[in-house]
Amino acid sequence: MIRTPFDILAEYERRSLAHAVVLPIAETAPDQWRGVGYRVGKRRLVSAFDEVVEIVPMPPITPVPGAQPWMLGIGNLRGNLFPVIDLKQFLEGERTVLHEGQRVLVMRQAGGDVALTIDELYGQRSFGTAQEVEAGSLAEGRYSHFVGRAFKAEDEAWGVFALSLLARTPEFRQAAH
Template identity: 45%
Template structure:
C-alpha cells in the first residue's frame, strides 16, 4: 500500500491510473464471423424485406412533413431532420401504388443517395437481421415484376421470408429520381 500523503498530486494520479488499468476489463472484443451479412429488416404492406446495414443510415419516427406541390403522389413532402431538408417517400405507394397507413410502428428509413439523403416510409422495422453465405445462396428469385429490379433474391430467416432489397438500385432508378409531375 502506498502512503498517499507522501505523493505529489501527479504521482497520486499516476498511481490511480496504474491501479485502474490493472483492473480494467479491457476493450470489448469485436466478434464478427467471416461470411456473415447484416441487414435491417422492415415491412411494406404484407412483404418483409431486409437491406444491408451499410445502406440505411438512420431509423426515425415520422417527423412533421411539409407538402411539396407538383410532385408524384408517393412523395409525401419534406422533413426537417436536424436542419437538413429530407424528401420523404412513401415506399409502399411507390412500389405497389398503395398508401402506407400511419401507425405507431411506421418509420422513416434514412438512406444516402447521390446528392443527399432520402427518407423512405415503411410500415414497420424489425431490427437487425444476420445471415451467412449459405442462407444467402439458397434464396429464390423475385417473381413480382414491381420488385424484381430492387430485390436480388428472397431468403428464409427462421420462419419468415425476406426479400433482399437494394437501396442503391432504388436510388438509381430513373422513375424514383423523377419525383416532379
Template identity: 75%
Template sequence: MRTPFDILSDYERRSLAHAVQLPARELGRDVWRGVGYRIGRRRLVSQFGEVVEILPMPPVTPVPGAQPWLLGIGNVRGNLFPVIDLKLFLEGERTVLHEGQRVLIMRQQGGDVALTIDELYGQRSFGEEQAIDPAPLAQGRYAHFIDRAFHGDDADWGVFSLSRLARTPEFRQAAA
C-alpha cells in the first residue's frame, strides 16, 4: 500500500513530465541581478540571495528601551521578527510610513529581520558594462555597505550588502 506522500510524489512526477517548458532566457554570466529599492534619495539593489521575502508592513508592537531605529516586533504567519527603520539607522531620518508600505525580509543569524524601504522597484539586472564608481553613492554610513554600483534606467544604483549590515555590531545591538 502506498502512502499519501508516495501518491503525491507520483502526481508531481507525472505532471512535470507533461509540462510545457517556457523558452529559456539566456542571460550572460556577467549579468548582476537583484532587488531594487529606494532609501531616501539613494537607489539601491541587493542580491536576490540576501532578500528572503518582500512583504507589506506588518503590524508592529513597540519594544521599550530599544534604539529608535528598531520600530518594534512584527508578526507574519506566526513568526516574530524585529522591524527596522533602515533609513533612520543609515541617515538618522525616520521613514515616512504610508499605506502600501513594503519591507524587505533579510536573514541574519538568529532569525529574520524586516527592513523598511521608501520605495520598491523590483528586479533589476545590470551588465558589467554598466558598472560605475560607487564612491558618490557610498558616502556617510553607506560607505560600509556599498562597494559596487551600476548605472541603468537613467539612475545610479548602489549595491547594498544586507549580509554586511547583519554583521555590523551596532545593527546587532538594538538595546538603547
C-alpha cells in the first residue's frame, strides 16, 4: 500500500490527538472585572478589554494643520491611517511628555481607530466586586464624564475609564479648530 505524504501527516495528527491532554477551560469568575491598566497624569486607569483594540509603540506622526492642540497628528500602522490624540492634554490641558518606548492605546470608534497617548502602561488588571470603591478624586474635572466606577488593589485606586464614552464625545470627535 502506497501512502501519500498527506496520509502520513493525517495519521500523525490522529495519533497526536489520541494522546493530547485536555486542559481545563480558563473561565473568568462572574464577579471579576478585567481590563488594561495604564496611567494618565497621576491617575491610574483601566479600560475594558473590549474597548482596547491593541497597544502599540508610538507611530511616526504627521502633524495636521488647523487641528486642536491635543491632536498630535496622523499616524500610520501597517498601512492604516488614524489620528493620534494626547489623552492627557485633552482631559487635563497638559501635554504628555513623550519618551522613547512610548506606547499608545488604540481604540475603535465610528469611522476608524484612534490612538491615545498614555504616560505608563501597566498591562492586564483584574478586580473582584469586593474591591469596588467610590471613584472619588479619580472622577474629578473632565474625568467625571468617563470614570463612573473604581477599584482598589494594593492601596492603589484604579478608575474605570470608558473609552466608548470618549469616542462619542462631540468635542473629541471635532479635532479641527
